[in-house]
Amino acid sequence: MITSVVRQALRTRGDEPAVLCHTGDHRTTRRELSGFRLRPADRLLDLDTHRLGDPVEVPGVGGEGEPEAVGLLVVVAASLTDLRRCLTTATLLPPAVHLVVAVADTPGNQGPLVPAPPGIDEWHGLQELRVRRVGQRGWLCELYFPNSVETAAALDHVLSGTGGRRRGPRSVPLGAVHGREGALWRSGDVSATGVSATGPIPLRRVTPVADLVLRVDDGSGLPEWQDPAVAHLDVATTGSGSWESLTSADAPAVSVPGARPGPSEAGRPVRVGEPDPVTTIAPIDERAVNPCGFTKKAGGPMGDLTVRGGKAVVREGQKVLFAVPDDGTVTDLDLGHTRYLRGIRVDWSGHSGPAAAVRAVASLAAGGVPLVSGSVPAWASGVGTELASLLVSVSAADLRDPLTREEHSVRLRRAALRTHGQIARWRELAVRAGIPVPPEPRMTVMLCTRRPEMVGFALAQIARQRGVRFEVVLALHGFPASLPQVRSAIGAFAATGVQITVYEAPADQVFGAVLNEAADRASGTVIAKWDDDDWYGPDHLADMALARTYSGADLVGITQDLVYLEELDLTVWQSYKSEKPSPDVVGSTIVIDRSVLEEVGGFRPLPRAIDSQLLFAVRRNGGRIYRTHGLGYLLRRAGQGHTWAADLGYFLRRNTKQWSGWRPSALLEGAVEPLGAARTVEYSGGHR
Structure with missing residues (x-):
């Protein structure tokens, strides 16, 4: 379905170039966009590898005397999590006359890809809107604006309609991001801006477009920041932390309650380079990765987060439910594949890197998946002390009791979302940078x-x-x-x-x-x-x-x-x-x-x-x-x-x-005594 829609759109787009974008699992998304006969000015773009701050240049578009919009812009996402993540990168995309948005698959609890139009007359020029189902659970949305539409804003409205009328709180402070994994840090936020490695921050009239800049270092080093008016922080990509850097003699030691050395550490003392390793982990997009769809059935089999063929996977027996990418992302679709499991055992050995392993575990916990683990290795201290303690607090046998299983799930999701959620992480970053943020509601x-x-x-x-x-x-x-x-x-x-x-x-x-x-x-x-x-x-x-x-x-x-x-x-x-x-x-x-x-x-x-x-x-x-x-x-x-x-x-x-x-x-957590001189409210029996 996706391929046939894109092929027809390419035939009817007129003389303007086309930009075909994909995000998420390449086995799904890249296949849908392969095999087309493209013109020289057309572009095929992997939104997951594009570095935020670098412009998306399309020959013949955006220059002096050239049209501002492309004739066709396609975004194919493997999941809604991937589509939300690419919103930040989409701010770099040119406006489009014809916009095609496709999500290859969604979990059973997710509704259709129906956009929520903005207010006033912003979509007054909309001429055609079509929403179609793709396969059993995928969705495709087409919008046609003869005078073009801002791509990122239109994608934002599509996601807003899919998630319901209320958008929910955005992350504060207003952020700008640089780097290849920048979108991991500011997923689903069209107000975030991609900036260059040195600055300066663009102005909107007389005001900077961001209050805090986060630069993601891919290991090649970052130049000196040159905009003193806007604070900045530097973090590393999930792949840049190697086992060797963790065990280097120059890094300060860190401990986790109940921690043990990891298998790749060869008995050396475990060290990390940050006082609080939690803040070095790219956050979880709580609007996509959360307990929605949790099931209470405790009779299912146990799964394993382990390594197979050199890749981190979640499997049940010999059946691989999904592979974890190198950045540790777990999607809403992945969570949907695990809902029938009683729980998942965490194997800490063999992951692509510490940050990726921590992100995968924290994401599963945020989704309410009941997790059990042996003692947590010290190199995984980025999960946070509360989550690390919870992982070892129950056994796979304990999860056979439905009430114990759900209680454990609730504790895990609380700890993961409050520690690793995007909203919480950016408030922590603001504190590190000395930027005031509004009080909690x-x-x-x-x-x-x-x-x-x-x-x-x-x-x-x-x-x-x-x-x-x-x-x-x-x-x-x-x-x-x-x-x-x-x-x-x-x-x-x-x-x-x-x-x-x-x-x-x-x-x-x-x-x-x-x-x-x-x-x-x-x-x-x-x-x-x-x-x-x-x-x-x-x-x-x-x-x-x-x-x-x-x-x-x-x-x-x-x-x-x-x-x-x-x-x-x-x-x-x-x-x-x-x-x-x-x-x-x-x-x-x-x-x-x-x-x-x-x-x-x-x-x-x-x-x-x-x-x-x-x-x-x-x-x-x-x-x-x-x-x-x-x-x-x-x-x-x-x-x-x-x-x-x-x-x-x-x-x-x-x-x-x-x-x-x-x-x-x-x-x-038991009962409490009434306040003041009120009579004690009696109850019989004991409590757990």
Whole structure:
């Protein structure tokens, strides 16, 4: 299909030159573009090897008296991960009249390659748009602009539509990159600029187009930087770090907890040349490499990340699922090939280089793939101490238990995305370069309760949240803050230093209106709903923030995987599918952008069914809802007092596993005592 579309486009493109680009696995992409009879001015370009900062020159285009655009520009990507990575390089490509974008294959959870047009009249000149399926899961998108279109911007809009309406946060600070692997460091960011090795940084009117320059050294050395107005940092390519350089006598030693010497080190002390080896690893594009599509089946076989035929591969038995390229990139398509596995054993020997091995392991972890490993070699300290510890914390046999397997997956994805995600990495680079960055987004935890006796319990759950900036808006529905137990709980919470705003709502005010009044008092850009009687793990808000980033959804939440049935003193695990778009999430876990809440008109002024009505409104407004894992939350189900009317039989009929007593996931990290002088909330049984 791709070949026939490109052949027809070459025939009809007119007199202008054509540029045919490919990115990702050459066995797929280069084959699709081979065998064409090209004109002398046409170009065949490998976007993965082109050095950022070098112009893409097309004879007869862009010069004085010459057309600014090419007649045809084709980008063939092996996966969406590859297409996102090449966005940065695409800023160097000329405008095009006819743009063909093809992704050879996508995982089963991915939607079509449908662009999201920009605002105002930027695409007023679009004459034709066609989207077609390629094979079973590939996609092809054609856009025709008689007066041409900026190639990188059009690619960005294609990817934006594929990922949903909300783009998600971009990396800060504004970056410029130089070098062959520059796109690895700033994947999916059309605002990043390729620059020369020495500078100066181009100006947009009177302002530099970047605040920080990252130069990637391929081993040949870099000249002196000549633009004092813009800070720069230098890093090495994934292939430039050799085993010899790691073990040289001139490099300072570094240790990793539980580390052992690698097989290629010949017993010599392991050394690296950076104080923090984590920052030398090219980051992971969290919008492409993430847990989306994770499956909970624990009965599958184990796979291995190992070496076969001199190449790092992931295999199951003798079947190779995918080969890891020399730069260590793992794509969304590769992750899709591993989802049926119970887990993957990591073999640290024989990889093409330390950085490539670390990137591959960190990417699999970021994708939620359950990984097990022997002790981590010291040369792999770039994975970070937390991830290194997690890799040795469970065995392949442990992963046979579905709950243990998912708990391990969640811990791995947290550590990998927070350590190696592109957003986190660029904030770290900014700190190294002394460049200020905006604060992390602030969440507003919104708690509305009619029960004064539960205020201390609920605030204790909120107080132990970590890894996010947040404030609390507490709506007291029908009782004052002056009640002794309420006043005591609020005082104890305020002593933690977290800002809390109290709103005393009249008893006769309808529930939906109370929530709107509480939202009006929020100063955060993101609002998180909270219930007064459920248990939340200390990473609940941080997990919601992470899911919001990698899913691109307008609203995120979880399902009631774990439920404590108070009347029966029983905990049930329902094991719903997670890490997927879903129309339904638990209302007490809803996390929504404040702007989206305003767009849908806020909460409906109703006494009940408020959460389901909000979910309906978001979907009617074209928004996306995403369901992440539910192991950091335990729903309490008492006999009465719930706005959600479901009897105990509902939970008993649908459970996968059950235990006597109060038995949360290990990710909940136990219970906490209520704040202030509130009564202790009783529970029976033990916890893990």
